[in-house]
Amino acid sequence: xxxxxxxxxxxxxxxxxxxxxxxxxxxxxxxxxxxxxxxxxxxxxxxxxxxxxxxxxxxxxxxxxxxxxxxxxxxxxxxxxxxxxxxxxxxxxxxxxxxxxxxxxxxxxxxxxxxxxxxxxxxxxxxxxxxxxxxxxxxxxxxxxxxxxxxxxxxxxxxxxxxxxxxxxxxxxxxxxxxxxxxxxxxxxxxxxxxxxxxxxxxxxxxxxxxxxxxxxxxxxxxxxxxxxxxxxxxxxxxxxxxxxxxxxxxxxxxxxxxxxxxxxxxxxxxxxxxxxxxxxxxxxxxxxxxxxxxxx
Amino acid sequence: xxxxxxxxxxxxxxxxxxxxxxxxxxxxxxxxxxxxxxxxxxxxxxxxxxxxxxxxxxxxxxxxxxxxxxxxxxxxxxxxxxxxxxxxxxxxxxxxxxxxxxxxxxxxxxxxxxxxxxxxxxxxxxxxxxxxxxxxxxxxxxxxxxxxxxxxxxxxxxxxxxxxxxxxxxxxxxxxxxxxxxxxxxxxxxxxxxxxxxxxxxxxxxxxxxxxxxxxxxxxxxxxxxxx
Ligand SMILES: Nc1ncnc2c1ncn2[C@@H]1O[C@H](COP(=O)(O)OP(=O)(O)O)[C@@H](O)[C@H]1O
Ligand SMILES: [Mg+2]
Numbered sequence: 349x350x351x352x353x354x355x356x357x358x359x360x361x362x363x364x365x366x367x368x369x370x371x372x373x374x375x376x377x378x379x380x381x382x383x384x385x386x387x388x389x390x391x392x393x394x395x396x397x398x399x400x401x402x403x404x405x406x407x408x409x410x411x412x413x414x415x416x417x418x419x420x421x422x423x424x425x426x427x428x429x430x431x432x433x434x435x436x437x438x439x440x441x442x443x444x445x446x447x448x449x450x451x452x453x454x455x456x457x458x459x460x461x462x463x464x465x466x467x468x469x470x471x472x473x474x475x476x477x478x479x480x481x482x483x484x485x486x487x488x489x490x491x492x493x494x495x496x497x498x499x500x501x502x503x504x505x506x507x508x509x510x511x512x513x514x515x516x517x518x519x520x521x522x523x524x525x526x527x528x529x530x531x532x533x534x535x536x537x538x539x540x541x542x543x544x545x546x547x548x549x550x551x552x553x554x555x556x557x558x559x560x561x562x563x564x565x566x567x568x569x570x571x572x573x574x575x576x577x578x579x580x581x582x583x584x585x586x587x588x589x590x591x592x593x594x595x596x597x598x599x600x601x602x603x604x605x606x607x608x609x610x611x612x613x614x615x616x617x618x619x620x621x622x623x624x625x626x627x628x629x630x631x632x633x634x635x636x637x638x639x640x641x642x643x644x645x
Numbered sequence: 646x647x648x649x650x651x652x653x654x655x656x657x658x659x660x661x662x663x664x665x666x667x668x669x670x671x672x673x674x675x676x677x678x679x680x681x682x683x684x685x686x687x688x689x690x691x692x693x694x695x696x697x698x699x700x701x702x703x704x705x706x707x708x709x710x711x712x713x714x715x716x717x718x719x720x721x722x723x724x725x726x727x728x729x730x731x732x733x734x735x736x737x738x739x740x741x742x743x744x745x746x747x748x749x750x751x752x753x754x755x756x757x758x759x760x761x762x763x764x765x766x767x768x769x770x771x772x773x774x775x776x777x778x779x780x781x782x783x784x785x786x787x788x789x790x791x792x793x794x795x796x797x798x799x800x801x802x803x804x805x806x807x808x809x810x811x812x813x814x815x816x817x818x819x820x821x822x823x824x825x826x827x828x829x830x831x832x833x834x835x836x837x838x839x840x841x842x843x844x845x846x847x848x849x850x851x852x853x854x855x856x857x858x859x860x861x862x863x864x865x866x867x868x869x870x871x872x873x
Contacts, residue, residue, distance in 0.1 A: 350753060352753075352756070353753050356750065549734065549736065550736055552734070553734055553736065553747065553748075554747075554751050555720070555723070556694075556723065556728050556734075557723065557724070557747070557748040557751060557752065557795070557799065558720045558721065558722075558723035558724035558751070558752055558799070559720060559751035559752065560717075560720045560721075561717065561720065563720075563751060563753070
């Protein structure tokens with residue numbers, strides 16, 4: 349297709365937007381509302397996910413060894429753990445070190461534990477990290493069965509819960525988003541339908557004089573794309589502004605370990621690109637539905 | 646040029662519009678298609694530019710066998726045909742020039758060629774001086790001349806006209822006929838369905854008479870021969 353033809357298609361699509369006035373406005377508004385909700389939800393989801401990942405990344409399996417185990421047994425257990433394919437790192441932490449850690453962690457109160465230095469009640473520990481957070485539970489269960497392993501500790505349930513919460517939130521979100529996207533698409537396809545009907549005679553003549561089908565369709569695809577892209581502008585601007593504000597306000601005030609927001613750059617750029625693409629896709633898709641139905645060519 | 650062999654057309658609603666037509670129209674011919682209304686003239690003509698497909702039989706136009714023509718190739722096929730209708734089919738928002746240029750734009754001709762060629766055909770139909778007017782500012786005859794200009798602007802080998810004078814008074818009809826005759830003299834084949842007895846009987850050409858979807862008469866330099 350020549351540049352000249354492309355220019356013509358752009359011009360025609362622009363003319364339709366102007367001519368359809370209210371329908372154009374309604375379609376763009378629908379896309380705006382949809383993408384606004386999608387965008388806000390997406391930003392929340394991604395941050396939750398980020399926090400969940402931070403926590404999960406930190407989850408380690410602590411393998412407490414039976415005090416009866418001798419050095420040989422301990423080495424053997426270490427080797428066996430290393431052989432598990434999901435395991436990333438294994439570190440041995442003798443009970444003396446465990447006690448120092450404990451004392452350090454407790455601060456002032458920890459001093460009382462110094463009494464135990466002579467008769468250390470703690471176990472030797474293997475600290476295991478998996479390659480993927482999801483494998484923690486499975487791996488822990490596997491290690492628990494080894495001989496001379498007294499017990500195994502990890503995340504204590506909150507790992508699973510975290511996954512569940514993120515999963516449920518995501519599923520609800522997806523259903524919601526799909527519903528909204530579908531509505532916006534439907535409105536766009538209606539606008540295109542009106543354009544097609546308004547241009548019926550023009551299309552009829554184009555076909556008589558030998559315009560190719562793609563030549564006839566192009567302006568309608570562009571019109572759909574415009575509706576989607578124009579509808580994405582306000583959501584992008586809003587989300588960028590709001591996120592920048594919230595980020596600046598919230599980040600310095602968060603004291604909780606693991607909880608941090610995704611950085612504005614590049615996160616918001618990615619979100620903007622996604623919203624823009626989503627807008628264009630539902631626009632083109634909407635027009636595709638109409639073109640297929642009303643332009644039997 | 647145009648060949649039909651044992652062509653029949655039954656519309657989806659069961660109406661049998663064409664019932665076994667075999668005919669051959671040669672290059673450069675001028676052919677009238679006459680017959681009472683409902684005889685099947687429009688259907689006969691529509692099958693030539695593949696607006697309708699025959700139910701049975703085969704049609705060849707410009708060496709292309711239409712039954713083998715894929716849908717995506719129809720636009721290219723149509724570029725070798727000009728089509729003219731009773732109701733002109735002009736775009737009301739475009740000027741005379743733009744209406745004719747439209748046919749060249751949609752087949753992606755170069756703007757320079759478009760300007761030159763459009764003025765050429767407007768000259769041929771005698772409307773060069775009205776190029777900037779819109780259709781509503783023209784008489785019926787003038788509008789039909791614009792539509793003829795558009796039909797020939799891409800230099801087709803065949804012009805197909807379905808009652809081009811149906812909405813016009815006798816005098817204007819003759820203006821149209823003079824233009825069509827001129828186009829024919831330059832070598833373009835013309836197939837024209839008509840109800841105009843006066844024209845058929847005075848400007849003598851081949852006449853194909855259709856009744857009930859069949860050819861009932863086919864004469865060189867024929868007469869209209871009906872009482873309608
Ligand atoms: N699109 C159509 N669908 C169904 N029947 C049609 C259609 N077009 C024409 N017909 C029928 O086919 C017959 C021939 O019509 P037509 O070719 O228009 O005749 P003419 O042009 O000679 O008046 C008529 O009975 C008409 O009602
Ligand atoms: Mg007819």
